[in-house]
Amino acid sequence: MVVWNPWHGCHKISPGCANCYVYRRDESIGIDASVVRKTESYDNPLKKNRKKEYFITPETGIVYTCMTSDFFLSDADKWRQGCWDIIRERKDLKFHIITKRIDRFEQCIPDDWGSGWENVTICSTCENQEMTDYRLPILIKLPIKHREVISEPILGEINMEKYLATGLIEHVTCGGESGDNARPCDFRWIQEIRRECIRNSIPFTFKQTGSVFIKDGKTYHIDRKDQMMQAKKSRHNYYPGMGNAYSIRYTLPDRMDLFERLQRSGFRSKFHLDNKDKEYIKEKGMKTIMEHARDFVTNRLSAENPENDGKQTPMKGHPVFIAQHATACCCRSCIEKWHHIPTGKKLSASEQSYIVDVIMDWINKEIR
Numbered sequence: 614m615v616v617w618n619p620w621h622g623c624h625k626i627s628p629g630c631a632n633c634y635v636y637r638r639d640e641s642i643g644i645d646a647s648v649v650r651k652t653e654s655y656d657n658p659l660k661k662n663r664k665k666e667y668f669i670t671p672e673t674g675i676v677y678t679c680m681t682s683d684f685f686l687s688d689a690d691k692w693r694q695g696c697w698d699i700i701r702e703r704k705d706l707k708f709h710i711i712t713k714r715i716d717r718f719e720q721c722i723p724d725d726w727g728s729g730w731e732n733v734t735i736c737s738t739c740e741n742q743e744m745t746d747y748r749l750p751i752l753i754k755l756p757i758k759h760r761e762v763i764s765e766p767i768l769g770e771i772n773m774e775k776y777l778a779t780g781l782i783e784h785v786t787c788g789g790e791s792g793d794n795a796r797p798c799d800f801r802w803i804q805e806i807r808r809e810c811i812r813n814s815i816p817f818t819f820k821q822t823g824s825v826f827i828k829d830g831k832t833y834h835i836d837r838k839d840q841m842m843q844a845k846k847s848r849h850n851y852y853p854g855m856g857n858a859y860s861i862r863y864t865l866p867d868r869m870d871l872f873e874r875l876q877r878s879g880f881r882s883k884f885h886l887d888n889k890d891k892e893y894i895k896e897k898g899m900k901t902i903m904e905h906a907r908d909f910v911t912n913r914l915s916a917e918n919p920e921n922d923g924k925q926t927p928m929k930g931h932p933v934f935i936a937q938h939a940t941a942c943c944c945r946s947c948i949e950k951w952h953h954i955p956t957g958k959k960l961s962a963s964e965q966s967y968i969v970d971v972i973m974d975w976i977n978k979e980i981r
């Protein structure tokens with residue numbers, strides 16, 4: 614990984630900026646981060662060694678551009694054209710530009726930008742729902758070849774599925790905030806975005822927990838040096854087809870506790886078998902109903918990323934469908950939330966049996 618900072622310094626513009634690491638670091642060495650200045654690294658990608666070879670080569674990896682400022686900052690309007698010239702010249706390198714100012718993009722691109730440059734990835738950050746709904750529609754409409762989203766520091770629950778569903782976003786990264794005044798990061802927010810990514814087959818990275826991490830309602834204070842490692846240990850990164858979710862450790866819920874919780878849920882507890890369903894069960898016999906349940910679980914739920922996840926179980930038409938909604942065995946998201954079986958992996962034979970068992974348990978209770 615290479616960092617190229619053609620200018621340094623920035624202005625805070627959104628909630629995610631509150632504890633900006635550029636400000637924190639500059640303050641600690643007595644520098645005013647709000648003064649924006651061109652740096653000596655300005656033409657780094659063009660610098661060569663004595664053998665007339667570039668210092669930065671494609672083998673050195675992605676060039677993270679403008680990491681101590683914002684590439685689309687208005688203070689830098691006078692310097693940006695020169696950067697585009699460099700990026701145009703170094704077509705062999707991949708430039709990643711992370712910005713909170715995607716709304717300035719159109720007025721900042723060079724004349725020959727066309728439908729975007731292959732070697733430029735634009736990453737828009739969105740730290741909360743408001744910024745997501747402001748920035749992502751812009752990101753999607755712009756002529757860009759490679760788009761990514763970064764929710765770091767994530768500051769609340771975010772739903773970005775409608776933007777992911779466009780198929781135009783290539784990667785999503787999430788993470789908590791670090792530093793002394795860090796705001797908390799709830800693991801549920803991370804898991805929700807991850808599920809949205811899985812449903813849309815988009816790679817997802819959980820980069821770091823941040824300093825204040827909430828998991829299962831408990832708050833943990835995590836040392837800076839452990840934040841990335843802890844995120845990695847949770848094994849929540851997702852790459853379609855790579856099967857990284859197989860190593861997520863989880864425990865199935867206690868059955869009695871599960872049924873009590875389902876009872877308390879207004880949505881789950883409203884599902885019941887009607888007389889027609891009960892007649893059907895009587896006519897077919899329990900063994901056949903169980904075969905149907907097995908069939909639905911295998912064919913509609915078991916794939917790493919089931920087709921139409923969230924919509925694959927009708928609300929009526931078969932007693933097993935009703936039982937699936939009543940027991941939160943209707944889709945992989947519900948199965949993860951209620952039964953802890955991670956999304957993003959194929960269901961094992963024993964996981965499938967467990968789900969069938971829960972469904973049949975509920976049906977038996979209803980009939981009694």
Ligand code: SF4
Nearest residue numbers: 623624625630633682
């Ligand atoms: S846009 Fe980025 S660099 Fe600029 S103040 Fe906000 S967090 Fe810091």
Ligand SMILES: [Zn+2]
Nearest residue numbers: 923943944947
């Ligand atoms: Zn569901």
